[in-house]
Amino acid sequence: MRNSFIEKLNQLNNDLIKMGGLVEDAIKNAAKALEEDDVELAKKIIAGDSLVNEAEKKIESQSLNIILREQPVAGDLRKVSAALKMVTDMERIADNAADIAEIIVTANVKSILHISASITEMAEKASRMVGDAVKSFVDVDLELAQQVVERDDEVDALFNEIKTILIENISHDKSNVDIIVDTIMIIKYFERIADHAVNICEWVYFFETGEYKSTQII
Amino acid sequence: MAELNNSDIKIVTKDVNLFYGDNHALKDVTLDILSNKITAFIGPSGCGKSTYLKTLNRMNDIVPNVKISGKVLLDGEDIYENGVNVTYLRKKIGMVFQKPNPFPMSIYDNVAYGPRVHGIKSKARLDEIVENSLKGAAIWEETKDRLKQNALGLSGGQQQRLCIARAIAVEPEVILMDEPTSALDPISTLKIEELMSQLKEKYTVAIVTHNMQQAARISDYTAFFLVGEMIEYGETQQIFSRPKNKKTEEYITGRFG
Numbered sequence: 001m002r003n004s005f006i007e008k009l010n011q012l013n014n015d016l017i018k019m020g021g022l023v024e025d026a027i028k029n030a031a032k033a034l035e036e037d038d039v040e041l042a043k044k045i046i047a048g049d050s051l052v053n054e055a056e057k058k059i060e061s062q063s064l065n066i067i068l069r070e071q072p073v074a075g076d077l078r079k080v081s082a083a084l085k086m087v088t089d090m091e092r093i094a095d096n097a098a099d100i101a102e103i104i105v106t107a108n109v110k111s112i113l114h115i116s117a118s119i120t121e122m123a124e125k126a127s128r129m130v131g132d133a134v135k136s137f138v139d140v141d142l143e144l145a146q147q148v149v150e151r152d153d154e155v156d157a158l159f160n161e162i163k164t165i166l167i168e169n170i171s172h173d174k175s176n177v178d179i180i181v182d183t184i185m186i187i188k189y190f191e192r193i194a195d196h197a198v199n200i201c202e203w204v205y206f207f208e209t210g211e212y213k214s215t216q217i218i
Numbered sequence: 219m220a221e222l223n224n225s226d227i228k229i230v231t232k233d234v235n236l237f238y239g240d241n242h243a244l245k246d247v248t249l250d251i252l253s254n255k256i257t258a259f260i261g262p263s264g265c266g267k268s269t270y271l272k273t274l275n276r277m278n279d280i281v282p283n284v285k286i287s288g289k290v291l292l293d294g295e296d297i298y299e300n301g302v303n304v305t306y307l308r309k310k311i312g313m314v315f316q317k318p319n320p321f322p323m324s325i326y327d328n329v330a331y332g333p334r335v336h337g338i339k340s341k342a343r344l345d346e347i348v349e350n351s352l353k354g355a356a357i358w359e360e361t362k363d364r365l366k367q368n369a370l371g372l373s374g375g376q377q378q379r380l381c382i383a384r385a386i387a388v389e390p391e392v393i394l395m396d397e398p399t400s401a402l403d404p405i406s407t408l409k410i411e412e413l414m415s416q417l418k419e420k421y422t423v424a425i426v427t428h429n430m431q432q433a434a435r436i437s438d439y440t441a442f443f444l445v446g447e448m449i450e451y452g453e454t455q456q457i458f459s460r461p462k463n464k465k466t467e468e469y470i471t472g473r474f475g
Contacts, residue, residue, distance in 0.1 A: 001472070001474070002471075002472035002473070073430070073434065073471060074459060074460065074467050074470055074471050076471050210459055218455075218459040
């Protein structure tokens, strides 16, 4: 039995779950801070981003060291390589949450929310996608992972719907340009966050099957 | 495994059972070894992989109290049939062992030994065979100026390549290797591994190895053995990335024993 190796893999898994939790909190709080115009919460998200960056570095280092010293194969290799790919998406989600928080700190959030009820709906959907992506990884739940992938279309549809409203608004009233620009940035970040959630799910699928986006890559 | 043409199959083994006295060392082993590929046999000590390798050129015949059943076909011909000339069989299916075992004679005579046994007397022809075999075993440059020197003066890695040269001097069709690098340092090991991938262009190679990374690096197909049974056989890429059998996964990932 390679006990110390298995210990290292368990540690890697635990750290990924922990990082997933941090990222999930960041996006949930970003949606909440937006909905409630909560500047203090937004500032906390920005401050918390460095924890996610540290977690990413730690997981990258653990993964590379396992490859170097243990030469993992089969399910172990898939786990370590999925970890290396997934942390990039997790880190981007937290970055985007911090980007949204920065806008919340300075923008006129009430006016943004007034543009369309779909903005909070989109924020909630993207946030739930991240939560479920992390859950699909923790529970190795391929069905849930597949659901998250499919739900991306709903977020894309909301993005397009809000974008159309924004274009209409700006063509009638040029006085709100800064609000429009802040809004388009926020919804773009949520749309990207949903894409990263999809990527995480695709790596969960790879971890179980060796298949990535319908191609057997290993 | 992908669909195979019959012409791709060099050796067929079907329901091979082998007993050493009461010890059932191979249990219904069925697998096909493909032409011009490297097939690796892996598994823990005592799993039957070396025993299996030795059934392929009847090296087990000399073991007392051995009983073998089932079929081993080389190009469709049963090698265990009555009347098979075992010396001729071993010319077709050569073998390289764990420990380099050159004869205590010159480098030249080591390589020329087999061809001489098989009746070649012409000096020019022997010179040609010796040169080509040493080149084929990637050891010509190191030995061409010392062919008359005793082979025992070579390093372990050179001796093993000399043994490969000796094996290919009789123009075999299959080369069996039983842990050919386990007694060698890493550089010599890499040279033998490089050589193996060249050898498969002309020969069919089957190798027993304890080094799983080696099997992953060099072989095209891998078979995993456990207590006399062949558990899983498939493309090496598949075995080491997505083994189908749980026991294979447990063994190759070290969760075993």
